[in-house]
Amino acid sequence: MATAVVTAERENYLNKEYGVRSWLLTVDHKRIALLYLVSVTFFFLIGGLFALLIRLELLTPAGDLVQADTYNKLFTMHGMVMVFFFLIPVVPAVLGNFLVPLMIGAKDLAFPRINLLSWYLYIIAGVLMLHCMLTGGVDTGWTFYTPFSTAFSNTKVVEAGIAVFINGFSSIFTGLNFIVTIHRMRAPGMTWSRLPLFIWAQYATSVIMILGTPVVAVTIVLVAVERLFHLGIFDPKLGGDPLLFQHLFWFYSHPAVYIMILPSMGVISELITCFSRKRIFGYSFVALSSIGIAVLGFLVWAHHMFVAGISLYAALIFSALSYLVGVPSAIKVFNWTATLYRGSITYSTPMLYAFGFLGLFTIGGLTGLFLACLGVDVHVTDTYFVVAHFHYVMVGGVLMGYLGGIHFWWPKITGRMYPEFWGRLSALIVFVGFNLTFFPQFILGYLGMPRRYYQYVPEYQVLNVLSTAGATVLGVGYLMPMVYLLWSMRYGKPASDNPWNAAGLEWMTSSPPPTFNFDETPVVDFEAYDYEHIPEKHEEEVAVG
Amino acid sequence: MDSHAAVEHGPELLHHFSDAEQQRNAASLGMWLFLVTEIMFFGGMFCAYLVYRYWYFGDFGAASQTLDIRLGAFNTAVLIGSSLTVAMSIWAAQTGRRKVLVGLLLATILLGLVFLGVKAVEYHDKFEHHHVPGASFHFEGEVPGHPGLPVNPYHAQMFFSLYFAMTGLHALHMIIGIGLFSYLTYKAWTGYYTPKYYTPIENAGLYWHFVDIVWIYLFPLLYLIDRHR
Ligand SMILES: [Cu+2]
Numbered sequence: 062m063a064t065a066v067v068t069a070e071r072e073n074y075l076n077k078e079y080g081v082r083s084w085l086l087t088v089d090h091k092r093i094a095l096l097y098l099v100s101v102t103f104f105f106l107i108g109g110l111f112a113l114l115i116r117l118e119l120l121t122p123a124g125d126l127v128q129a130d131t132y133n134k135l136f137t138m139h140g141m142v143m144v145f146f147f148l149i150p151v152v153p154a155v156l157g158n159f160l161v162p163l164m165i166g167a168k169d170l171a172f173p174r175i176n177l178l179s180w181y182l183y184i185i186a187g188v189l190m191l192h193c194m195l196t197g198g199v200d201t202g203w204t205f206y207t208p209f210s211t212a213f214s215n216t217k218v219v220e221a222g223i224a225v226f227i228n229g230f231s232s233i234f235t236g237l238n239f240i241v242t243i244h245r246m247r248a249p250g251m252t253w254s255r256l257p258l259f260i261w262a263q264y265a266t267s268v269i270m271i272l273g274t275p276v277v278a279v280t281i282v283l284v285a286v287e288r289l290f291h292l293g294i295f296d297p298k299l300g301g302d303p304l305l306f307q308h309l310f311w312f313y314s315h316p317a318v319y320i321m322i323l324p325s326m327g328v329i330s331e332l333i334t335c336f337s338r339k340r341i342f343g344y345s346f347v348a349l350s351s352i353g354i355a356v357l358g359f360l361v362w363a364h365h366m367f368v369a370g371i372s373l374y375a376a377l378i379f380s381a382l383s384y385l386v387g388v389p390s391a392i393k394v395f396n397w398t399a400t401l402y403r404g405s406i407t408y409s410t411p412m413l414y415a416f417g418f419l420g421l422f423t424i425g426g427l428t429g430l431f432l433a434c435l436g437v438d439v440h441v442t443d444t445y446f447v448v449a450h451f452h453y454v455m456v457g458g459v460l461m462g463y464l465g466g467i468h469f470w471w472p473k474i475t476g477r478m479y480p481e482f483w484g485r486l487s488a489l490i491v492f493v494g495f496n497l498t499f500f501p502q503f504i505l506g507y508l509g510m511p512r513r514y515y516q517y518v519p520e521y522q523v524l525n526v527l528s529t530a531g532a533t534v535l536g537v538g539y540l541m542p543m544v545y546l547l548w549s550m551r552y553g554k555p556a557s558d559n560p561w562n563a564a565g566l567e568w569m570t571s572s573p574p575p576t577f578n579f580d581e582t583p584v585v586d587f588e589a590y591d592y593e594h595i596p597e598k599h600e601e602e603v604a605v606g
Numbered sequence: 607m608d609s610h611a612a613v614e615h616g617p618e619l620l621h622h623f624s625d626a627e628q629q630r631n632a633a634s635l636g637m638w639l640f641l642v643t644e645i646m647f648f649g650g651m652f653c654a655y656l657v658y659r660y661w662y663f664g665d666f667g668a669a670s671q672t673l674d675i676r677l678g679a680f681n682t683a684v685l686i687g688s689s690l691t692v693a694m695s696i697w698a699a700q701t702g703r704r705k706v707l708v709g710l711l712l713a714t715i716l717l718g719l720v721f722l723g724v725k726a727v728e729y730h731d732k733f734e735h736h737h738v739p740g741a742s743f744h745f746e747g748e749v750p751g752h753p754g755l756p757v758n759p760y761h762a763q764m765f766f767s768l769y770f771a772m773t774g775l776h777a778l779h780m781i782i783g784i785g786l787f788s789y790l791t792y793k794a795w796t797g798y799y800t801p802k803y804y805t806p807i808e809n810a811g812l813y814w815h816f817v818d819i820v821w822i823y824l825f826p827l828l829y830l831i832d833r834h835r
Contacts, residue, residue, distance in 0.1 A: 084723035173633040245632040246622075254772045271639055283654070283771065291740050292767040293760070294654055300760040305657055309650050375783035577622070 074571040075478070088173035089576055094473070096157035097182050100420040101155060102543065103221055107194075109536065111139035116529040122522055124515045134216065135201035140203030141221060145228050148459055149317060152324035153235055153270075154179070157263045160569065161476060162237055162380060164257050164566035166248025166585065168577040170235075179234040185599055186228035192267045193220040198484035202513065204314070207295035207306040211287040214406040222281045232320075236270030239263050248566070250585035257565055257589050258347050262327025263349035269323075269358065277313035294372045298487040307369055311362035319358045320421070321455050323351055325462025326393055329415050332465050333397050334590040336412035337404025337561040341590050357386045364433055364557075368442045376435055377577075383433035390426050394419065410484030414465030417492040418458055425453030428503065432602035443513075443540045445505025450497045457495050464491070466544060472556030473544065476573045479553060483545045491538035497531025564591050618803050626684035629807050637809040643804065644779075648820055651772050654743075658764050664749035665761035667832030671717060671750065672737065673769075674728065678829040681724050689818045692811045699804035704797055705788045711791040714814065718784045726776055732766070739767045752835040769828055776824060779817045786810050 074091045084092060115135050127135065132438040158176065160223040162169050168560050170176050192201065199221040201210040210218050243256075243264050282563075284306070286292050292300030295306040334341050341347055363371055363379040397419060406412070428450040431437050441447060464487075469480050501524040506512075517525070564587075571578050587594070623629040697709035711828050730738075737746040745762040751757040790810055793799065799807060 086694065170622075173620075175636075209719060230785070233643050237636060237643070240639055241632050245628060256827055263668065271643045274648055276650045277644045279647050279650035279775075292771065293739060294767055294771070300658075300662065300764050302657065305654060331710045376807060430672075513835070550726065582624070 072575060074576045075573050077576055090158050090162050090170050090176060093176050093180055094155050097154040097158060101147050104142050108139055108142035108147055109189050111135050115139060116532040117439040118515055119525050120529050122517050122519045129515055134198040137202050137512055138194050142416060144203055145225050146323040146346050148455055149232055152463050153263060157324060160567055161242055164260055164565060165246060165251050166566045167246035170238045171246055172238050175234050175484050175552055176238055179231045182231035186224045187218060193217045195426045201601050207303045211284055212296055217283045221407055222285045226278050226281050229274045230523050232270050235275045236267035239267040245551040248583050248585055255585055255589055259327035261351045262313040262323045266320050266323045267354040268355050269320050273313040273316045276309055280309040285558055300407050303368060307366050311365045315362040316358040319354050321459045323354060325459045328457060328462040329468035331417050332399050332411045332469055336407045337559055338408060338592045339400055339404040340592060342399035346392050347396050350392045353389035361386055367435060367438050370390030371527055380433055380435045387430055392482035394423055410488055411465045411469035413459050413485055413488035418461035421453050421457030421461060425450060425458055441506055443511055444506035445502040445510045445512055448512050449502035449506060452499045473567060473572050474549050474561045476556055477549050477553030478556050479549045480545050487538055488539040490534060494538045498535050500528045507574050562595060564595055633764045633805045633809060637812050644816060655768050658825050660763035662764060664752060664785050665757050666765045667750045668747045668757045669762040669765035670831045673829050675829050677724055677728055678825055681721050684717050684721050685818045685821050688714050689815055692814045696807055696811050699799050699807045702801045708791055711787055711794060715784055715787050718780055722777060722780055726806055737764045737766050750832045772824055776820055783817055
């Protein structure tokens with residue numbers, strides 16, 4: 062492992078073949094991860110553009126940049142692109158694809174061709190979505206609520222629905238692939254209790270993917286069929302029930318939040334142990350809390366419907382169950398904090414992102430408890446309080462984990478180091494910008510500003526200006542890594558096999574890894590995060606602050 | 607990549623598996639998980655059926671009685687028969703009887719086609735009687751067991767909406783299955799499957815059995831409700 066410079070010359074998955082064909086027809090999980098990296102980044106930029114337009118419009122109380130119709134399309138497409146084409150695939154499809162086989166000591170995922178199929182389905186769905194956006198867009202909100210979506214909206218609901226449907230199968234196949242891989246492809250000695258917590262998180266995520274996604278898929282089919290052939294399953298005029306749609310939709314879409322956040326939680330477990338040089342506190346609690354979140358997450362969906370006309374008893378039960386999901390989430394946060402305690406902490410970029418995650422996710426999670434409370438929820442339903450809450454979890458949490466992970470594994474993915482100074486600066490800017498954008502929205506919501514309107518009363522302007530200002534800072538924070546990471550692929554310092562001196566099988570192969578990951582199938586005879594037995598210092602500087 | 611070159615195995619063993627056993631286990635677990643997603647996929651529709659059957663109890667009974675129970679029963683028998691031929695085809699593959707295997711796979715395809723043919727006749731019937739949801743939908747009748755209580759046409763339409771959605775989705779699965787079996791038949795004809803390697807037949811068989819089981823639920827829910835009155 063001391064031959065850092067020499068390994069840069071040896072054959073790896075990147076320099077093995079060149080040319081467009083070798084990428085578009087690849088079945089190597091690492092290359093597919095990079096295909097996803099490029100495509101989810103593209104959709105992130107599109108979704109970000111919509112966010113920018115929304116924030117610009119909300120700079121003033123009057124509707125000056127866009128009018129109501131356009132604004133409705135803007136927030137709809139912001140939501141659809143960000144939820145279905147960025148947040149859901151981002152960590153599993155990029156980091157998960159790259160790392161799951163490496164971390165368990167396998168040569169590839171169990172079904173490499175299905176993995177490639179997943180990416181193509183994602184791209185087909187994405188192209189459809191783009192076509193839909195360029196030829197008029199949708200205005201139903203990302204939630205497709207009936208009967209507006211089936212009977213009234215005159216926008217391209219069916220096309221957007223088909224895109225979401227196809228994309229759903231991409232995510233189902235990814236989940237299926239991960240579960241089979243984790244069950245069947247582990248290296249000798251890699252028992253369940255030795256799995257990295259990132260793998261546990263991916264496993265729990267995959268379970269949600271394969272159980273939840275088919276339900277939303279069939280629901281969207283019913284919406285499309287209702288629009289096209291007047292089948293009337295959700296149309297109250299024909300005896301149908303719009304609430305049934307909401308039940309079926311949220312049965313998936315609440316757990317979908319955990320599809321987004323669980324993988325990031327897995328990343329955080331890896332980062333915190335590595336940069337505090339300690340074994341994780343309470344391994345089995347952190348591992349099983351992922352499964353707990355996956356299970357409980359399926360039992361709380363109707364907290365999105367407290368004011369929709371469900372019975373009070375149902376609402377009470379769902380309120381109580383929603384509180385329960387707080388338990389496994391809190392277990393994770395407490396255990397991470399306990400892991401930090403008396404660790405020798407290094408403030409490298411990935412760790413700064415991990416700290417950012419802890420802060421933002423905790424705020425997001427705690428405000429989630431406000432919303433689980435029936436009385437408070439009735440007051441703040443459909444206000445900016447809700448918007449701020451889910452952005453703290455879905456954007457603050459997920460992106461902090463993702464960016465932390467991307468920096469952490471960048472040397473492994475590309476064989477190059479990123480510039481540490483710029484990395485830390487970006488982590489700081491993202492954290493500040495994020496809070497400046499979304500904290501004012503908590504206050505706005507509490508004061509009663511409703512979501513999804515393009516105008517508002519002048520009293521709300523100061524906080525909205527703060528939020529828009531924060532969004533520009535946040536935008537800079539997100540663009541910076543794109544620039545310096547690209548730069549580092551060519552000019553970055555060549556990385557050694559294990560620049561962080563981290564535990565885990567992925568660090569025991571070369572950077573970047575060879576096509577089949579390991580020259581010889583590794584045999585595992587150590588526990589996860591065995592940092593007591595790994596010397597702290599390394600011959601290469603670890604960029605200590 | 608050549609680490610297992612010394613181990614003897616057929617051409618079907620993919621490079622990233624350590625042995626045929628692992629590959630087989632992975633494929634079969636994958637298929638079972640796929641069937642789990644299929645259960646959830648159909649589950650959404652069964653859930654809708656449950657809600658509306660509960661709400662529009664009598665109207666559903668009346669609408670159900672217009673379905674032809676003989677055609678439904680015939681199709682049920684056809685599908686159960688096809689499950690038998692599938693099960694036997696796995697036996698044929700295990701014991702290396704190539705011609706028997708091809709014959710049984712063809713029989714499965716044929717039974718699948720018979721099912722779809724009968725389904726087409728039934729659909730045609732619905733068009734004739736204006737029982738297809740939409741502008742031309744028309745339904746008159748009394749709620750079974752309640753003489754003089756007219757059926758609400760919207761509620762009857764809901765029954766037919768679910769009928770078409772559920773049987774349509776099921777038929778789509780049959781068509782995919784027939785495509786799958788056609789490919790298997792061709793491969794079996796070329797002698798690709800041996801007693802050592804027949805995982806695709808097993809997995810396609812699992813899929814086919816699943817599609818049969820869905821029908822086993824659809825048949826009573828759609829055809830047999832309120833028949834005792
Ligand atoms: Cu929720």
